[in-house]
Amino acid sequence: MPSSRAEISNVAVSPDHYIGGKRVSSATTFEVRSPLDWEWKLADVARGDALTADAAITAAIDAFPEWSALTPVERASHLHQLADLIDETIEELATVECADMAMLLESLQARVIHRGAENFRNYADLSSEYAGRKWSSKGTNNEVQRMPAGPAVIITPWNAPWLLSTWKLAPALAAGNPVILKPAEWSPLSASILADLADRAGLPPGVLNIVQGMGDEVGAALVGDRRVRRISFTGSPETARHIGVAAARNIVPFTAELGGKGPLLVFGDADLEAAAKKAAGQFDDAGQVCLAGTRLLVEASISSDFLELFNRYTDDHVLGDSRNPSTTISPMIHPQHLERVIGFVDRAREAGDTIVRGGERWKEDGLWYEPTLIRPKSNYSEVVQREVFGPVLTYQTFRDEAEAIDLANSTEYGLSGIVYTGSEERAHRVGRSIRAGTVWVNTFLVRDLTAPFGGCGISGIGREGGDYALDFHSDLKTLQISEGSVC
Numbered sequence: 001m002p003s004s005r006a007e008i009s010n011v012a013v014s015p016d017h018y019i020g021g022k023r024v025s026s027a028t029t030f031e032v033r034s035p036l037d038w039e040w041k042l043a044d045v046a047r048g049d050a051l052t053a054d055a056a057i058t059a060a061i062d063a064f065p066e067w068s069a070l071t072p073v074e075r076a077s078h079l080h081q082l083a084d085l086i087d088e089t090i091e092e093l094a095t096v097e098c099a100d101m102a103m104l105l106e107s108l109q110a111r112v113i114h115r116g117a118e119n120f121r122n123y124a125d126l127s128s129e130y131a132g133r134k135w136s137s138k139g140t141n142n143e144v145q146r147m148p149a150g151p152a153v154i155i156t157p158w159n160a161p162w163l164l165s166t167w168k169l170a171p172a173l174a175a176g177n178p179v180i181l182k183p184a185e186w187s188p189l190s191a192s193i194l195a196d197l198a199d200r201a202g203l204p205p206g207v208l209n210i211v212q213g214m215g216d217e218v219g220a221a222l223v224g225d226r227r228v229r230r231i232s233f234t235g236s237p238e239t240a241r242h243i244g245v246a247a248a249r250n251i252v253p254f255t256a257e258l259g260g261k262g263p264l265l266v267f268g269d270a271d272l273e274a275a276a277k278k279a280a281g282q283f284d285d286a287g288q289v290c291l292a293g294t295r296l297l298v299e300a301s302i303s304s305d306f307l308e309l310f311n312r313y314t315d316d317h318v319l320g321d322s323r324n325p326s327t328t329i330s331p332m333i334h335p336q337h338l339e340r341v342i343g344f345v346d347r348a349r350e351a352g353d354t355i356v357r358g359g360e361r362w363k364e365d366g367l368w369y370e371p372t373l374i375r376p377k378s379n380y381s382e383v384v385q386r387e388v389f390g391p392v393l394t395y396q397t398f399r400d401e402a403e404a405i406d407l408a409n410s411t412e413y414g415l416s417g418i419v420y421t422g423s424e425e426r427a428h429r430v431g432r433s434i435r436a437g438t439v440w441v442n443t444f445l446v447r448d449l450t451a452p453f454g455g456c457g458i459s460g461i462g463r464e465g466g467d468y469a470l471d472f473h474s475d476l477k478t479l480q481i482s483e484g485s486v487c
Ligand code: NAD
Pocket: 155, 156, 157, 158, 159, 164, 182, 183, 184, 185, 213, 214, 215, 216, 219, 220, 221, 223, 234, 235, 236, 237, 238, 239, 240, 242, 243, 257, 258, 259, 260, 289, 290, 387, 389, 415, 455, 459, 460
């Protein structure tokens, strides 16, 4: 029996699962509150369990023959329709995502929601254009084909829920796989609107299923089900270890996009204004960005000039309500997460690291945390080595390029790196030497959707983006036909 819809700033959102093209409730629910004002309850959302997971996977299996039998071009037309509907629904999606996760409303309206539409368009086009590799050798004509792999489970984190779920759903669907999405329990609501849009786009029932609930309940049931053929996960390394075990048990390929502790290197030959501005920009989204350059590594000879500029740009930040266009730093997602960030800074203080600026809650009655800069006592300080996932940066200096690279590569993570330099040679040399899935030079977060994306070390397994994700969601087959044997 579906529940009544929740009203979020005049947008009606279903709190239920979406399984086999229908809204399905659960006997129990969980409360979702807004980080903008913790007194604001957004919805009581269905709390799925093992039976919910079973129903969603069964619906996906039922949908598999029809969906996988469509040509890529036919599937693409559904995805283009969905993308168009997303673009028509930007205001509603932005309103809900802002209330749910506190991402800045203006950037949701101007870029982020539309980028979700682009994810679907990009994969609709890429999958339609796939020609396979063809060659002849040893008397046979060879051709690589992609076979849809089967039901895919997609598990997403609470930060950037809209962006990350569309980024993962699009290639799975384009490749011919029905999907079961489980959004994070702290920000599950934009996914529910996506279900409405999928319905309107005429996606056959069971092709997109969305289940809500806790990771260790319905999430664990989904990834542990033997009928699932792909698992695509974004979240923390700790959870990836559990999912990896479940995937290994069932021999299911999985990708894991995990946390980061990216270095932001500034060399003496860099445009210091641009570098300092970008460094202060790492506080955007309250630092809840996996790709952020959270370790500032600055050449010693320019350290004081850089710090002066960095402080100036950081002073320009405005903490406030994410719906206000002048706000640049939103509240943190959840009181528990705020406590986690406070814990990191408190332990840094106790361990003898120097809090250069910030280091406190902004106000007692909200979830904001001041933009914080810490000079660690050593490179082994916890705050240097572990992902904080909040508005907390560390500051270290280096004498030369070799030391800069050593420091950059000195954590277990390897998701991203940012380099500021005016030298083309150095850009290539240092860019090559940083162990990370993505390195930006004199820029940040500019990303072509066809480029591979992922991490090294504990930042992840596998690559998403472009053809890489389509290959992941397919079983690749080599078809070999003896030359001259057929006409
Ligand atoms: P998390 O690992 O706690 O949870 C992520 C998702 O996994 C949630 O939906 C959760 O319910 C689910 N989950 C938890 N336990 C599970 C289990 N046993 N089985 C199945 N599912 C389970 O991560 P989070 O706190 O939501 O997100 C923050 C983390 O995500 C940070 O480490 C951040 O860096 C990372 N992240 C990485 C990227 C990337 O692209 N590399 C992007 C965004 C966030």
